[in-house]
Amino acid sequence: MKKILNFIDGINRILLLLLGVFLSIMIGVLSVQVLSRTLIGHSIPWSEELARFLMIYLVFIGAALALRKQQLIAIEFVAEKAKFNTRRFLKITSNVIGIVFFGVIFVQGLEVMARVQTQVSAALQLPMSVVYAALPIGAVLLTMNAIAVIIELGIASEDKNMEVEK
Structure with a gap:
């Protein structure tokens, strides 16, 4: 698990x-x-388009990194009051639900990419499928980091059990 x-x-x-x-x-x-x-x-016609496309990727990459560090916005007042095992269960459950949601984003992102593969952006003439690829790429990164959090919570549980046994 540590290797993963x-x-x-x-x-x-x-x-x-x-x-x-x-950035x-x-x-x-x-x-x-x-x-x-x-x-x-005189304005540069492609600059705003490039900034918009970069921002889309920044959001997905940033969200994946924030998820890994468990720094996404969450309502945790119930979890904070709970015991360790209950808190761990709630966090694992929320991450599993997140993975299901990321799976939906992945599938829908692939479908959108297929629909826009013939379109190009106005200023950059970039295939719009490259822009919409942020959806499945982001979903994979978010899923990967949710799995890492779940693994870490499992390891924390094992460590906690070892402390209790000592």
């Missing part, structure tokens, strides 16, 4: 770097766009 967690965390480190690159590109392009519009009076 190490593998997922390795992928997450790469995703964190990718997140930084995408840097987005900030740079938007900064040039604002300067171009204010100083020259």
Whole structure:
């Protein structure tokens, strides 16, 4: 199980770097766009489209990383009052429900990609299937990190049981 967690965390480190690159590109392009519009009076037609597409990927990658660190917004007042095993059960259950939801996003994302495969974006002339690929890619990343959280909760349970036995 530790090998699986190490593998997922390795992928997450790469995703964190990718997140930084995408954010840097987005900030740079938007900064040039604002300067171009204010100083020259001419806007760059593709900059807003690129920023929008990067933001879509940033949201899915960021959500996957936040899920892994259990930093997504959650209502936990019930879980906080519960005992360890109940809290663990609630977290595992919510992650399993999340995995089912991510499966729906994955399937629907593939269907949308198939429908838009002949379309291209207005300014960048990028196939829209590349943009909509964020849905299945994000679903896979979210599922991967939900599984990691479930594994960690299972390991925490084993560690807790070992402490009780001592």
